[in-house]
Amino acid sequence: MIRRLLFLLALLMPGAAMAQATHIVPEMVAEGPVAPGGTVDVAIVMHTGQGWHGYWKNPGAAGLPLTVEWTLPAGARLDPLRFPVPQKLLVAGLVNYVYEHDYALLTRLHVPAGASGTAALSGKASWLACTDKICVPERAEISLSVPVGPGAPTQQARFDQFRRALPRPLAAPARFALQGGALKLAIPLPASVSVAEPYFFPADQDVIDYAAPQPVAREGDLLVVTLTRADGAATPTALGGVLALGDGRGLEVAAVPGPVPDLAPTSTDARAILPALLGALAGGILLNLMPCVFPILALKGVHLARAGGDERAARREALAYAGGAIVGTGALGAALLAIRAGGSAAGWAFQLQDPRTTILLLLLASAITLNLLRAYELPVLGGSQAPAGSFGTGLLAAFVATPCAGPFLGAALGSALALPAVASVPVFAALGFGLALPFVALAFVPALRNRLPRPGPWMARLQRFLALPMAASAAACLWLLYRQGGTRALLVGLAATLLLALVLLLAGARQRSGKRSAPLALGGAVAAALAAALLVPPRAAPSSELDGAEPWSEARVASHLAKGEPVFAYFTADWCLTCKVNEAGAIDRQAVRDAFAAHGVKVVAGDWTNGDPAIGRFLEARGRAGVPLYLWYVPGRPPEELPQLLTPAMLTSRAQALPESR
Structure with missing residues (x-):
């Protein structure tokens, strides 16, 4: 405490001359009018100057938060201020909890039933504004007149942004x-x-x-x-x-x-990283057996057999291939970490959430399939032993491996995402090394390389056989396109694939006649990819994670009730453990599904993971601070709020009490 006071005095002394300036400017705003006897959200928006910061309700080792002495109309009251999620700031060896940007503090105004005209709010606000060198105590008179009467919110979009910055309440203690x-x-x-x-x-x-x-x-x-x-x-x-x-x-x-288990802290030492590295390495090795990767590994093995016994060349090629695979998976891992740091709950193969990337993977799989069928020669797969070509093949293998999953990968990559970035990227790189390890072993272990069959007609037959799993990978990309963008995306994918096939067939004909084909093949591939990327529709809105559930909206629930259909509505979030337990143990059960289907119960799900403002407003209207929330609607009756801990019997008994659907 003494150190904190000395720190504040040291910062305040040179700032006395600046006390007249206001470096954080408060603004009061209401979301809209307030009905007599009702409530409305009110915000104090703190407009923060460049290089300055304000403080959270607990300022940390030093600082002072905003305080307000309110003057309110008779019978009116304000809830305590709600602060957005703060950030940690180290100044002069002291850790402070601050906001280095504009931020809004929310409260709720309650007016009495007899209120009319306007509700005039005023207050004397004081706060501390600081830089890393100086602090200035600031104060201001703030006021707001809120119309009393009916009316829709006029600042709803702005307040939705304010509410998104608030911490989400955990349902379980x-x-x-x-x-x-x-x-x-x-x-x-x-x-x-x-x-x-x-x-x-x-x-x-x-x-x-x-x-x-x-x-x-x-x-x-x-x-x-x-x-x-x-x-x-x-x-x-x-x-x-x-x-x-x-x-x-x-x-x-x-x-x-209450009791707390004694767990070993997650750290970046060898005990924390080693299991993830080994899991990624094993997962990468097993990925070579997947239909999207095995043809590439087999082609590299065939290439070694065709090249003969040049050991130094084989090792150079293997190292270049391994380098490409390691750089490819490491770069994908780094991109994944960057996206997750930006707030997106992305996972491995995150790029396939974009139909344009799926189109690119489809064209690559189709091109490799045609190469395996000997329609043309793709130098990066079956050409010379130049290290650059092998490096490109490793990159290609890393990219086409992302749709595939195998043993060990889930746990290893999940552990990687829980580690700091400096430890996570090596785990993704280990995946690439595992992907390349079989080919590296062939190149560096003479006994294995000597067991490869001698070149002969079997190579052409093997290549045609390997075209089957790669064609299956292309078909899987088409199915994914259809799931992402519907019929239009599927048609765009088919058209792009046919265009690419035509170009590559023409390039193959030129290759066989001894003419240059690279400009034609490259130009056609780029044209097909660009046209497809421009024409493919954006990804459709994701459906609810529970099969058969519709995305929640008040209008959707009202529509079902107007048709005489009962509704079960549940509100969930990925970070809500109680929600996930209820979904696995009660909602997503076959007996519940059968009962709902027999009695025509419609299921709607509201996902509050990212703070959907419409769901937030609905929860507040129900007097709930967070999820889970379970509502049972029967036409003509008020909705029944179910307990936060569900059992299948709670749902099946309510469904069975309804008449059977026709």
Whole structure:
């Protein structure tokens, strides 16, 4: 505390002359009018100057948050201010919890039933604005007149953005315990939720040592954070705060005393990285058996057999191939980490979520198929032993391997995503090395290379046979295109494939007659890819993750009820452990599906993973702070809110109480 006061005094002393300037400007705004006896959200938007920052409700080791002395109309009240997810800032050796950009604090205005005209709000606001060198205490008179009466929200889109910045409340309570002088905080979080750089911001001051590291361990659906207690701090009776997930997202945590398992912190030492590296290596080796990769490996083996016994050339080619595969998977892994750091819950083969990438993979698989059928020669696969060609083949193998999955890959890549980036990229590179390892072994182990059959007619027969799995990969790309963009995407893919095939057949004819074919083949391939990329429709909106469920909207529910159809609506999020338990144990069960189908129950699902503002408003209207929420609608009756812990019997019994559908 003394160090904090000395720090603030040191910053404030040179700033006294600047106290007249306002470096963070507050603005009050309401989402719309408020009905008598109703509520409306109100925001204090803090417009922050370049290089300045304001503070969270717990400012950390130094600082002061915004405080307001309100003057309100008779009978009106305001809820406590709600702060967005903060960020950590180190200044002069002190860790502060701040906002280095514009931010909005939300509250809710309640007016009495007899209110009319306008509700005039005013307050005396004070806060601390700082840079890394100076702090200035600032204050302002803020006011707002809110119309009282009916009317639609006028600032809904803006407030939706404000609400997205707030931490999401966790439905299941967290637990904490004192272990070995440290506070261990156990937070229920599904293993599928990516956590880039987790950090726990405590809501109360002087509970933890702000500068101490926060080791994190994960096991299954539990995340455990180790917190160093502040000097002289008593053991808290409750522990609240925000768990930042590292990309602007955050979860509001309320922890109660309880048992916490002793888990080893996730770290970047060999014990944490080695299992992921070995899993990725084994997964890469097994990927060679997949239909999208095996033809390429087999072609490289055939190429070695055809080349004879030049050991040095074989090793150069193998190293170049391995380099291409390692660079390819490493680059894909780095791109995946960058996308996830930007807030997207992407996974391996993330690029295939874009139909344009699927088109490119389709054309590559089709070109390789035609090469295997000897319609033309593709130098990068079957030409000379130049290292550049082998490096390109390794890159190609890494790219076409992404749609395939195999044993060990899921656990290894999942572990990689839980590690820091400096440890994650080597795991993806190990996948590429595993992909290249069989070919490297053939090149570097003479006994294996000597077991290759002598060149002969069998090579042509093998190539034609290998065309079958590669053609199957192309067909899988067409199916994926149809799933992503419907009939139009499928037709674009077929047309692009036919155009490419025609160009390559013409190029093959020129090759066989001794004429140059590379410009024709390259130009035709580029033209087909560009035309397809321009014409393919964008990815269709994803459907609900539960088969048979429709995306939620109030209009959709009302439409079903107007037709006399009962509705089961559930609201979920990827980071909600209770939601996932209920979905696996109660909702997504065959007995429940059969009962719903027999009695005509429609299922709608609302996904709040990314803070859909429409769902957020609906939850607030229901008086709920978060998910899960389960509603049972029967035409002509008020909706029934089901318990947060479901059983199949709860759903089947309600469905069976309805008349059977015709």
